[in-house]
Amino acid sequence: LDQVALVAALSACAELGDLKLGRWIHSYVDETLFCRNQPLLVSLNNALIHMYASCGVVEEAYKLFKEMPQRSTVSWTSMITGFAKQGCGEKALNVFLWMQNSEARPDHITFIGVLCACSHAGFVNEGRRFFKGMNQNWGIEPRIEHYGCMVDLLSRAGFLDEAHGLVETMPMKPNDAVWGALLGGCRIHKNVELASQIAQKLALKLDPDQAAGYLVLLSNVYASAKRWQDVVIVRQKMVEMGLKKP
Numbered sequence: 001l002d003q004v005a006l007v008a009a010l011s012a013c014a015e016l017g018d019l020k021l022g023r024w025i026h027s028y029v030d031e032t033l034f035c036r037n038q039p040l041l042v043s044l045n046n047a048l049i050h051m052y053a054s055c056g057v058v059e060e061a062y063k064l065f066k067e068m069p070q071r072s073t074v075s076w077t078s079m080i081t082g083f084a085k086q087g088c089g090e091k092a093l094n095v096f097l098w099m100q101n102s103e104a105r106p107d108h109i110t111f112i113g114v115l116c117a118c119s120h121a122g123f124v125n126e127g128r129r130f131f132k133g134m135n136q137n138w139g140i141e142p143r144i145e146h147y148g149c150m151v152d153l154l155s156r157a158g159f160l161d162e163a164h165g166l167v168e169t170m171p172m173k174p175n176d177a178v179w180g181a182l183l184g185g186c187r188i189h190k191n192v193e194l195a196s197q198i199a200q201k202l203a204l205k206l207d208p209d210q211a212a213g214y215l216v217l218l219s220n221v222y223a224s225a226k227r228w229q230d231v232v233i234v235r236q237k238m239v240e241m242g243l244k245k246p
Contacts, residue, residue: 003033003044010047014054022051046074053082062091073104081113089121108140115149119156127153144170148177155185160194176213183217187224195221196230212238 006025013022026048033040045068052061065071065079076099083092096114099106106114111134118127131150134140147170154163163182167174179202186195199218215238222230 003041007041007043007047010044010051014047014051017055019052019055019057022048022055025051042068042070042072042075046072046078049075049082050078053078053085056086058082058086058088071102071104073107073110076102076104077107077110077113080110080117084113084117084120087120089117089123092117093121093123093126106138106140108134108143108146111140111142112145112149115146115153119149119153122153122157124153124157124159144172144175144178147172148175148181151178152181152184155182156188158185158189160185160189160191164194164198179214180217183214183221187217187221190221190225192221192225192227192230 006029009025010022013019013025029040029044029048045064049061049065052058052064061082062079065075068075076095079095080092080099083089083095092113096106096110096117099110111130114130115127118124118130127150131142131146134142134146147166151163151166154160154166160182163185167178167182170178179198183195183198186192186198195218199214199221202214215234219231219234222228222234
């Protein structure tokens with residue numbers, strides 16, 4: 001097998017979460033390439049890191065990452081995202097700091113990982129700073145994924161008015177993930193008024209399938225706040241609109 005084929009195989013392992021096969025491929029790489037002093041492509045090392053991180057073995061990914069003789073933006077991004085997905089926000093941001101001190105340049109995918117790390121770790125001030133610095137420091141225009149991460153970060157932390165303001169001023173139309181993050185924050189912090197305002201406005205604008213999803217989220221917010229009468233009202237409204245729970 002050549003290295004390009006091995007990259008494809010490792011990518012499949014990452015998608016399927018097949019750690020056993022991924023380890024076997026890693027052993028094959030060590031036995032057939034490394035032991036013959038055949039240099040590994042950066043893309044093959046990246047694929048190994050991505051496989052281990054995707055399978056939840058992030059420390060093994062980090063061990064490989066530190067041993068890499070050469071790292072690309074993809075290498076750094078894979079490691080940052082791997083730590084972020086495992087809830088290791090501080091480690092993810094330490095890798096990002098290390099990246100900034102190297103010659104590598106972050107891209108828009110890197111910042112999705114960075115903002116995701118901030119969200120899961122509750123690093124609100126850091127998230128605000130990185131989001132603002134995307135354009136100012138790196139010339140990267142935030143995309144909807146970055147706005148979604150920021151709304152999730154602010155909503156989880158209880159900054160619901162700030163999150164709502166960010167949604168209302170986005171340069172693009174908010175998607176389901178963005179609204180869902182905001183309504184999820186309303187549920188966590190039992191902000192029934194804001195959730196009701198948002199969900200009812202969306203229900204009037206969207207097609208029935210989408211509206212049903214938001215009304216279910218609103219019902220969950222009411223349930224979290226133990227406002228059972230409002231739960232019943234929302235369910236009745238769904239019946240009147242001919243909507244089914246998704």
